[in-house]
Amino acid sequence: MSRPVRIAVLGTAEFARRRMLPAFAASADITVVAVASRDPARAAELAREYGCRAADDYAEPLADDDVDAVYLPLPASMHAAWAGAALRAGKHVLVEKPAAMSGADAAELCALARSRGLALVENILFVHHSQHRAVMRHVADGAIGRLQAFEAAFTVPRRPASDIRYHPALGGGALWDLGVYPLRAALDLLGSDPGPRLVGATARRDPSDAVDTAGTALLDGGDGLALQLGYGLDHTYRSTYTLWGSTGRLTVDRAFTPPADHEPVLQLERAGVLTHLSLPADDQAGNAVTAFAHAVRTRARPAPEIQRQAELLEAISLSSPAVHRTARPERTGRTPPANPTGS
The missing domain is CATH 3.30.360.10 (Dihydrodipicolinate Reductase; domain 2)
Known part of the structure; x- marks a missing residue:
């Protein structure tokens, strides 16, 4: 049996604490090795609970050779920027939905994942039920x-x-x-x-x-x-x-x-x-964790739904005048490194 995928969790959102961290802990396919938060106390609390280390900077786990993959439960406007930073750092990515808030950003992420042979998975649980x-x-x-x-x-x-x-x-x-x-x-x-x-x-x-x-x-x-x-x-x-x-x-x-x-x-x-x-x-969260570990081990190509979904969401937002649209990720919290690998 392959060793567990070593994952770092960037963010401590309520959904991550309620659904995904327990699912990671229950899985033989995943080991949580780090939890990062802008709130050091929150990171330390979760790190103690899951027996891993705490980081107070989202970028820190991206430079860690002991991290194979990252899970991103950050606000939606930060998904594409941090997913891109993780992929450039050589990490597989499990990102909460939506993976990107524009079709162009989604296409860029998918191309980056393909070019580096890395898994990019959007964490939509129900598809695994x-x-x-x-x-x-x-x-x-x-x-x-x-x-x-x-x-x-x-x-x-x-x-x-x-x-x-x-x-x-x-x-x-x-x-x-x-x-x-x-x-x-x-x-x-x-x-x-x-x-x-x-x-x-x-x-x-x-x-x-x-x-x-x-x-x-x-x-x-x-x-x-x-x-x-x-x-x-x-x-x-x-x-x-x-x-x-x-x-x-x-x-x-x-x-x-x-x-x-x-x-x-x-x-x-x-x-x-x-x-x-x-x-x-059926346990869709557990199934999703198993599917992500498989994607990492097989270096699966990004699902085409990631890009098509982003394109349609963007089209819906543009055709609905009442919708507030954030076209590009806001610089909220720590800014991801432009090129964390130096390559």
Whole structure:
């Protein structure tokens, strides 16, 4: 068995503490060797908890030969800059979504990863849950006939105003935080080459907010297939998608963030008869960690969805006047070295 991938965590975001650090610790494929934070006390606390060293500079682990890869749970506006710095330093990268906030930045990151033979993986957990493969098997087997339409929505209740999702300089907003999920589900359904094209989009930003808090997008999947996506930061919780076919429809609830002990139930409706299809529980965070370790060991090429997703997100942001767009990463926190390897 190969030795565990030695990973450094750059940032101490709540999601990293709640989902990813426990998943790393539970995996035989990953060893956390460092935690970096602009808050030395926070870094030291997590380092003690996970038996690793603390760093108070994001750049420090990039120069460490004992680090094989980095995980980036930083604010969205910092993803592309720090992912690029890590790749130039020779580190594999697991980066939270979105990997980049423009198609050009995503293309640059993917090209850099390919040229250096490094794994660049966007950490979208739901794609690793087995329920979605079950859905695709049912569709391929003709359970709903010819696919006609796809609808997906991910909405969550409002958080405190201090949350980074409401700060445009940090890449906040409903599109960048939640719109990724239904869009990625559409790309996984149809593929990304060339994938769906944007038809139109709307966004809402209340006067008291600096970012968009809700939005919709309509995409053309070709051959008459319509894809309607919805997302929002000021709603009741909803996490679902439905595939409509010529003879039935198939719905997935708890589609994007199911806990590891959740037992999914697909809803299949045909000829007015509703059937519930029970599936086993699955740990999408654990599966994602295993998949990343495999990508590192095989030096897998970046998935094409990274670039296509970034291009479509950018197109949606530009076509929705209410959306605040951060075109380039803000210089928030420590600035990544322009060329940390000196090459």
